[in-house]
Amino acid sequence: MAAPRTPISKASMPPITRPSVALTCALAWVFPGAGHLLQGQAGKALVFGTMLLPMYVLGLAFGGRLFPLQAVEPLMLLAAGAQWMIGLTRLVAGWAGYGLGDVVAASYEYGNTFLIVAGLLNVLVIFDAADVARGGKVERP
Amino acid sequence: MTSHLGMLILFAALVAPVFAALHRDDLQTARRFAARLFGALVSGALLLGWVLYLVFG
Numbered sequence: 001m002a003a004p005r006t007p008i009s010k011a012s013m014p015p016i017t018r019p020s021v022a023l024t025c026a027l028a029w030v031f032p033g034a035g036h037l038l039q040g041q042a043g044k045a046l047v048f049g050t051m052l053l054p055m056y057v058l059g060l061a062f063g064g065r066l067f068p069l070q071a072v073e074p075l076m077l078l079a080a081g082a083q084w085m086i087g088l089t090r091l092v093a094g095w096a097g098y099g100l101g102d103v104v105a106a107s108y109e110y111g112n113t114f115l116i117v118a119g120l121l122n123v124l125v126i127f128d129a130a131d132v133a134r135g136g137k138v139e140r141p
Numbered sequence: 142m143t144s145h146l147g148m149l150i151l152f153a154a155l156v157a158p159v160f161a162a163l164h165r166d167d168l169q170t171a172r173r174f175a176a177r178l179f180g181a182l183v184s185g186a187l188l189l190g191w192v193l194y195l196v197f198g
Contacts (some may be wrong), residue, residue, distance in 0.1 A: 043162075044162045047158050047159065047161075047162040048159060048162065051155050051156075051158050051159050052155075052159065054155065055155045055156075058151070058155075062142075106143040107148070110148045113152070114152070114155075117152075117156065121156070124159075124163055125159070128163050
C-alpha cells in the first residue's frame, strides 16, 4: 500500500541551479554552441556548431591564413583576435599546422573572410549564451 | 571553389542560420528569417555588383 503523498511547498524545494555565466561563456568560446548546450538549448547549439565550425574549416581549406597575435600590424592583430574567438578550433588548427595562408590561391581572401567572420559570429554567440545564462533570454516553446 | 557566386552563396548559407538562431527563438520563424536573410544577402550582393559594374565598369 502506497504511503499518502504530502504536498510540497515551493519554499521547501531546492532552488534551480543554473550553470554560471563565466562557465557558459568559456564553453561557448571553446566550442561554438557548447554554451547553449550547457543552458539546455540544444537546437541553437546544433545550429551554431554545424554552421561556424564548417565555416572555419572552409576558411582553412580555401587557403586562409591564421594570423599571429602581433601588434606590428594593427589590422593583422584585429584579424588574429577575431580568429581566436573560436578557441579550440583555432588552437587545434594552429597545432596541426593549418592556416599558413596560400597567398597566390584565388580563394585566399575568401578564406580569410570565412575565418574572421566565423570568429566574430562566435562572439555574438558568446554574448547570446551569456544572456541566456543570466536569465535575460529564455527560449520560448 | 573559385566561383565568386559560389563563394557568395556558401557564405550566405552559413551566416543566415546563425543570425536567425540568434534573433528568433521559434523554429518556424527562425527558418523564415534565415531564408529571407539568405535571399537578401545574395540578391543584395548581386545588385551591388551590377551597380558597381554599371557605374565603374
